[in-house]
Amino acid sequence: MYQPRVRTLLDPVQVAARAKLLVDQFNTMxxxxxxxxxxxxxxxxxxxxxxxxxxxxxxxxxxxxxxxxxxxxxxxxxxxxxxxxxxxxxxxxxxxxxxxxxxxxxxxxxxxxxxxxxxxxxxxxxxxxxxxxxxxxxxxxxxxxxxxxxxxxxxxxxxxxxxxxxxxxxxxxxxxxxxxxxxxxxxxxxxxxxxxxxxxxxxxxxxYHGTGLEERIAQLSGRISSYERIVERRQKEDAEKKQQPEAPEDSRAKHMRRATNVDHLKKQLVKLQTERQQLQLELDEAVEVDxxxxxxxxxxxxVDIHHPDEPKIAKAVNAFLKKYPKAAAKRPGLPPVPAKKR
Missing domain, CATH: 3.60.21.10 (Metallo-dependent phosphatases)
Structure with missing residues (x-):
């Protein structure tokens, strides 16, 4: 059975009030x-x-x-x-x-x-x-x-x-x-x-070009490892599925399966690996700057709860949330930041 997606339309009065709030705080800053x-x-x-x-x-x-x-x-x-x-x-x-x-x-x-x-x-x-x-x-x-x-x-x-x-x-x-x-x-x-x-x-x-390249290479390496794990898991799932009788699936499930098939993931993986190789080459050939x-x-x-709010802006935001309580986003609290060793 196809389950339609339902979206809740925002109150236009609240949307306008929030937009005005943002402009006012940009003015304050x-x-x-x-x-x-x-x-x-x-x-x-x-x-x-x-x-x-x-x-x-x-x-x-x-x-x-x-x-x-x-x-x-x-x-x-x-x-x-x-x-x-x-x-x-x-x-x-x-x-x-x-x-x-x-x-x-x-x-x-x-x-x-x-x-x-x-x-x-x-x-x-x-x-x-x-x-x-x-x-x-x-x-x-x-x-x-x-x-x-x-x-x-x-x-x-x-x-x-x-x-x-x-x-x-x-x-x-x-x-x-x-x-x-x-x-x-x-x-x-x-x-x-x-x-x-x-x-x-x-x-x-x-x-800090060299340091920046090293950080980007590290980021890409993390993404590559993630893709490799996903590809390995999908290949295993596909192999198991071939051994089972084919079950009917709705159009939405077919679309999701096509969007995340192994071939697509492999192409993305090659793209990331190529980018990492290019960055590594750039790092190897980097020269000292003048x-x-x-x-x-x-x-x-x-920007998280560990950075203190500007009092004037916080007051304006709290006043808005009091008037429009549904606009308050529910976010879980962040864990405490560990002290840095010096």
């Missing part, structure tokens, strides 16, 4: 800029327009345009001065969307090619005096790498759409790519160190 994702688009034109007016920071979406005029819906770029250095920020979002406001012939907005839009805005930032260019990218892993390959003028692409948790940035064509997983569970901090008397326009070396060059450092850490 003095946020420099954000870009939008496909789920943000799902809020609709009217609510997004109101939220944008409420925000004290720019919404950088260079490839989101009005279907009627072709003009950008929100801001496309901004320059911030940090420690005397002009830092240019631009943002791009997914070229495909699941929402009605950017999909279909009658959609009021449309999303254009993110690479073309990013290159255009980067050139404008350079002409306006930006020394460092950072891209806020709500893009897939493949799209991030494509963008990096065609945008050498950028220093880094700060990704926020995929599920990868990069403990150290990737580098493609001299452009760093970071991605701190999803749902705000991790915080990544990239620091660009500029020596006094040096220009910030040039590249930033990665002093100690006098400007450099990049990176941190990634979990």
């Amino acid at each position: 003095k946020t420099d800029a954000v870009t939008l994702g496909d789920r943000d688009m799902a809020l609709g034109v009217s609510l997004l327009t109101d939220l944008h007016k409420r925000a004290d920071y720019p919404w950088l979406v260079a490839n989101l345009q009005s279907a009627d005029t072709g003009e950008p819906v929100f801001e496309t770029r901004v320059i911030k001065e940090v420690a005397g250095v002009k830092v240019g920020l631009l943002g791009v979002t997914l070229p495909t969307s699941i929402t009605g406001i950017t999909a279909g012939a009658d959609a009021p907005w449309r999303v254009t090619d993110p690479t073309i839009a990013a290159i255009r805005e980067a050139k404008a930032l350079r002409s306006e005096g930006a020394e460092i260019i950072l891209v806020l990218a709500h893009l897939t892993e493949k799209e991030q790498r494509t963008l990096a390959g065609q945008m050498a003028v950028a220093t880094a692409i700060l990704g926020g759409q995929g599920v990868r948790m990069l403990k150290h940035p990737e580098s493609h064509g001299g452009v760093y790519i970071t991605e701190p997983s999803i749902k705000g569970k991790y915080l990544s901090i990239m620091t660009l160190h500029v020596w006094e008397g040096k220009e910030a326009k040039g590249s930033f070396v990665d002093r 100690p006098s060059a400007n450099y990049m450092s990176y941190e990634l850490f979990a």
